[in-house]
Amino acid sequence: MAKLQWLSLTCILFFSASADVQSKVTDNPADQLVVVLNNNRTANKLSSLYNNPGLACLALQYIKAYQGNCDEVGGPDAKKPADSEIAETFAPDCGVLVSSLAPFTGRLLGCQSKYVKPPEAFSELLIKNSKSLEILYNKNHTEVGAAVSGSDGGAPYFWCILFSDGKTNHSFSLEDGVAKVTRPGCFSGANDDCSSAHLRRRSNYFWACAVGIWVILGFVFGL
Ligand SMILES: *[C@@H]1O[C@H](CO)[C@@H](O)[C@H](O)[C@H]1NC(C)=O
Ligand SMILES: *[C@@H]1O[C@H](CO)[C@@H](O)[C@H](O)[C@H]1NC(C)=O
Ligand SMILES: *[C@@H]1O[C@H](CO)[C@@H](O)[C@H](O)[C@H]1NC(C)=O
Secondary structure, eight states, X not given: OHHHHHHHHHHHHHHHHHHTTSOOSSSXXXXXXXXXXXXXXXXXTOOOOEEOHHHHHHHHHHHHTTTTOGGGSSSTXXXXXXXXXXXXXXXHHHTBXXXXXXXXXXXXXXXXXXXXXXXXXXXXXXXXXXXXXXHHTOTTOOEEEEEEEESSSSSSEEEEEEEEOSOXXXXXOBTTSSOOOOSSSEXXXXXXXXXXXXXXXXXXXXXXXXXXXXXXXXXXXXX
């Protein structure tokens, strides 16, 4: 058992060392996106928006509704989840109280096959025309939630930002005080460490590493 712990530790050290290269706000690209967004708003003399975990969890469910179909985001075949789905499916999946849902005042969605860092996702993917700038600079927003996900832990990568004018302390409230974390994907506001590793099947590499070392140990020590 001690050996199992030792090899897990080796793998954890190896993988946290490689994840460390990424910047740390919290180690979560959705939170980093909210920081970029709020910095941009305050530089334009607009209020900083409350990073609401319930709203952000809905943003992740919103992404999942596309089932990995990038071409249904924008363009001629653009689709968007029905509003009824939000109350009936997304909210319960997140543990958000349906009675606390507030209207969305804006949504920004982007998808591409290449993973980019949050600042690039913001400026190159999400805010790319005057319409999206108008959404970003709307004075009615009070809160925001962001999410990023690959379809099944890999490409294509979807980014979603939802805005609301809800009252920050009683909208998108969570049944148990915490949003239900559903992988793959990361959402903002929950103090949830979710490095982009979670978007790229790194956990599979982790197990491959652990099993690999286990097998080698087996050969060397005849375990
Ligand atoms: C805010 O974002 C927009 C869109 O990416 C960009 O054109 C603008 O330069 C940014 N402003 C600041 C102050 O970063
Ligand atoms: C802000 O909210 C007011 C009142 O609901 C509405 O009339 C107005 O169109 C909204 N502004 C924007 C930019 O959405
Ligand atoms: C919600 O916030 C408002 C304004 O910040 C405050 O007056 C009110 O007491 C708060 N309500 C709760 C339930 O915390």
